[in-house]
Amino acid sequence: MLQSKSFVKKTKGGKVVKVVREHYLRDDIYCGASICKTCDSSVARLSLDASTILVLDTNIDLLENSAIDEVVVLSVVLEEVKNKNLSVYNRLRTLCSNLQRKFFVFSNEHHKETYVKAMVNESPNDRNDRAIRVATQWYQKHLGSAVQVLLITNDRENKRKANEEGISAETVESYVKSLGQPELLDLLAQPASEDMVIDSVEDIRPSKRKVVYSEHKPMSEITTGLHRGIYHQGKLRVNRYNPFEAYVGSESIGDEIVIHGRTNMNRAFDGDIVAVELLPQDQWHAEKSRIADEEDEEDESVHLAPSSTDDAPRNTNVQGSSADATPSRPSGCVVGVIKRNWHSYCGSLEPMPMPAGSGGIANALFVSKDRRIPKIRIQTRQLGNLLDKRIVVAVDSWDRLSRYPSGHYVQTIGEIGDRETETEVVLIENDINSKPFSSQVLACLPPLPWSVSPEHLSDPNREDLRHLQVFSVDPPGCRDIDDALHCTLLPNGNFAVGVHIADVTNFVHPGTPLDDEASQRGTSVYLVERRIDMLPKPLTEDICSLRSDVERLAFSVIWEMTPQADIISSRFTKSIIKSCAAMSYVEAQARMDDSRLVDPLTTDLRNMNSLAKIMRQRRIDRGALTLASAEVKFQIDTETHDPLDIGMYQIREANQMVEEFMLAANVSVAEKVLKHFPFCSLLRRHPTPTKEMLEPLLRTAAAVGLNLDVSSSKALADSLDRAVGNDPYFNKLIRILATRCMSQAVYFCSGDLSPPEYLHYGLAAPLYTHFTSPIRRYADVVVHRLLAASIGISKLPEIFQDRPQLTSIADNLNYRHRNAQMAGRASVELHTLIYFRKRPTDTEARIVKIRSNGFIVFVPKYVFYSPYFGFW
Known part of the structure; x- marks a missing residue:
């Protein structure tokens, strides 16, 4: 059976065109349940004795726990996850292909009895929710009363409509509680709004909620602002040495916009696509010539103090150091997040006092190994077992009334400092699939x-x-x-x-x-x-x-x-x-x-x-x-x-x-x-790199009396050949810096x-x-x-x-x-650290960048960079 799907898209040239695609519907797509008498049992993945089959639309972290099985993953859910987060999608695909788990992917979008057309004025999200309910209802009718088909959703409206349509539906929390395994509750995403505001280890108090960050502009206003040139869109890149400074590359102004302080970052994470508003020009300044250290988290709280008004100041004026040698650059503040880059993060916990009557639930601040990521507050029932461990935490939300984002525990990796543990951290942080190949692949x-x-x-x-x-x-x-x-x-x-x-x-x-x-x-x-x-x-x-x-x-x-x-x-x-x-x-x-x-x-x-x-x-x-x-x-x-x-x-x-x-x-x-x-x-x-990308190279070269020609790759290559100093490592350092300026x-x-x-x-x-x-x-x-x-x-x-x-x-x-x-x-950085942990060594280094409180060095013999704090 052939259906046609149409949608409009914007071309690179700016034209809006209508696209029509053929969409094939079939009646021979099997349900994957062994108990079914009408479908091909050779493709079945769900157990013959399963009393309950779950249809889920949420929470990959929970699914990865072996306590959750007999699960139908709908193709509409897979596609939705793919559009939101490729890393989570790949984890879900890996989970579904694991023959040790009872998971079955059902192509509801190509089954003639479960495919649904979007209705007039129906949002894509509402259409997908309806498709999930239709597929769940089909499963229950298809399998009959021998098995219960249960929809698990945290979407209140979707759950309400499911119950009205006679579909069994529960929230994730209520279903997990029914399993009698309290530790699984740690894997649940935290709701966006909490009754408790936690702003520091010393500060746990009932909510008298104060505004910390500005409210994000609605997408309609952001879209209009982008068209009118009021806002500028780009990817937020947080400085690896100073997490309180970030940059947004903007094609509309042909330069990078500097974002100073977490207040101006306004809850944006490294890698988020954001909308930025430029600050008045008298508030522009140079990059802060400082390497942030661990104590700066508390110093930053000065800029993050809650406002007593209904709205937090967006344009905190953090002036650059008088020692800055670089000129002022366009500076701005984030007014909205267009696309989130949240994923799972590896790190460890800072303990927090456990309030009386907490029922064993402890609050803790998670500190990511990636210094660019802010601390994340979580609740856990296993704090004592996690304090000396590397763990994985996922972000759920970031309320404008809280200094820190909220998240939940995902898994324990191992002992802090152990080589195997830290290598696993590297793999998880970079979304590397190191699992053994499945039997289907090997076949x-x-x-x-x-x-x-x-x-x-x-x-x-x-x-x-x-x-x-x-x-x-x-x-x-x-x-x-x-x-x-x-x-x-x-x-x-x-x-x-x-x-x-x-x-x-x-x-x-x-x-x-x-x-x-x-x-x-x-x-x-x-x-x-x-x-x-x-x-x-x-x-x-x-x-x-x-x-x-x-x-x-x-x-x-x-x-x-x-x-x-x-x-x-x-x-x-x-x-x-x-x-x-x-x-x-x-x-x-x-x-x-x-x-x-x-x-x-x-x-x-x-x-x-x-x-x-x-x-x-x-x-x-x-x-x-x-x-x-x-x-x-x-x-x-x-x-x-x-x-x-x-x-x-x-x-x-x-x-x-x-x-x-x-x-x-x-x-x-x-x-x-x-x-x-x-x-x-x-x-x-x-x-081809832009002039703005090459600016750090040109600035560094000029500081040592070099004039690099970057008008073409040939001109740059010739300039680099001529960049020879008395130091035998000088030319290599200039070339390394040039490499880092390239896209x-x-x-x-x-x-x-x-x-x-x-x-x-x-x-x-x-x-x-x-x-x-x-x-x-x-x-x-x-x-x-x-x-x-x-x-x-x-x-x-x-x-x-x-x-x-x-x-x-x-x-x-x-x-x-x-x-x-x-x-x-x-991996190189980790093994370099392991090597020197037991071998204190004196060797020569080259200073490649100076900050107001330290410098960054290159060690030629061992080929690594390192920030050095407390220089002056």
Whole structure:
């Protein structure tokens, strides 16, 4: 049965268009209950002896507890959660795919008896609530009196209407109380308004409620204000060194707006999309030249003192220090939160006195490990067990009458300071899925041992390249080898050069549980002491890994190149290879440097390195940036996994050689897929930085007498080359600072932007994508499918016809890629801390930023930054 859904949307050009989409309804969608006599029992997930089946529309933290089972998750609820919070959505998806739990996802939006059309003047939220009630009622009618179907909702109006319609409905709290497990009550979201106001550890008193923050403007007023230029929209970024200072990048004024103090932040969290009103210009000032420490939380209370009037002051005038050397910048205050970025936070508790007659319920302030997050007040029945633990807390609300947001306990991680505990904190804070792969995912893998079959050898779409001298060069100990190279001298004096990439898509097919899991994970995550794979280990370390002396399937890019590294021709083919050597960077470099070695493999390495040097110089001449980051290597104890040594990672010519050919392959593939699929290719861009983004770099350079030209990437690259001082680390520090002033490179769908916006600024490349690491990046899997279709050896999967879905995939990849980077950095910081905890060390450092009460240093030997308090 076919329905049509229509809606209006605003295009990037500002036009409003009506979009009509087909919506298919079916009558063969099963209920998932084993007790059902009419549906296919092979897909059932709910128990045969279940007396009650729950339909929930709220509280993921409660669902994750094993006491809650026999749950139907409606597709309308899944979609609503996805739109609100991608992190929570991914947790819910993981929960539903866990075969140990009795959860069933019911596609109520595609079932002809449960799909509901929006009525005239009905809000999307009201329509979704009605859809939940209709689905619950259908379940009860479908299953009959043998089982009770219970709707669990905290929406009063939804519960009232459910009861009027004869549907059994309860609030989450009342249902949990009926289970007789009081500790589960800690997992419940706190209501937005409390009878008790808790503003400090010393201050627990009955509510004589006073206004602390300004009321947020209604969305209608914000929308009007944005159109008229009265308000400015952007993402709030809280200063990592001073959580009482934040910035909102505004396209409308072409500059960042500085937000000083929690009062002016007005209950906004780091990452929230907010509406900001500029303060009068006489209240603009420079960034506060101060590193906030723990005592500043109490100092901030001066600015947060409750007002005796009906409204709190929004424009507290916090003047900058007289020591500030920077000019005043546009300053403002938050007038509304357009989209929340709340998620679960890791940290520990500050105890608070337990009031008499509290019934064992204690109030406590949660302090996040992320200094940018304000303290969160929670209630708990297990305070004594939590005081020395790392725990997870979720935010529920932030009343304008309370200094702190309200939240609830989610889970205990472990002892504070324990390495495993703190590593788990890193994973949770960055929304990294480290759970084992499900049995459905593992069922998609071919049986081991795996080898190339006669069918592969006879495949007309796959070329046999086993005769080529193929080799790989990777970090030491690398087991997930997804790229290999070859370089053959041709009779005409040119070279046949190949980049061979593991053919992951031969095993990861669209629409399978394996593909869905890889799509959600997005990327492998590399921590100091372990790797969290995007794909199961049998694929990453055996079946796909291009190990030496074994035949493997590959996707190859092969060029004919002149000795001057000019590309004469390019071709793309699926292939079979047999690597003759899997070398580390150190081993490859040693071969190239040893003049006594003249064997064929060493000769190929030297030829490739010669070509790579020419290619690299050509890129630099075009304006590619040679930036820098603080890269660290650890020596790890194989038994305890504690760090034994720490130092700077050394980049060799062998590293640069491999990098150069990977970049060239990515560019060649980008050109190929875009030519064939101009509107649905997955590409990667690096936006040109604005002058405002580069301001900290320019300010720092000017302070030491350097004049950097940032008019183009070529000008900046040349300026950085000239930025050489007496200090051997000076140039590296300037390049690190330049790196930090850049925006992130991002994935995007080619149909979403115009060609001039495809530019990769850092590489000075008009076109770029990711093709060379499909074992560890899902973006490369997508691009492999595009390339296979472009050379005519497979059909393009249907998802490429759905541009909004492609955009959603790109957004998730960007989110996952950034989180993986942040987790890697946090792991380095954690292991650096563990290393020095037992090894007090004197070493030299470089001051990179001075504040009024301290400075920030870079320690070259150990490659880390650290704030130092109390300098003066």
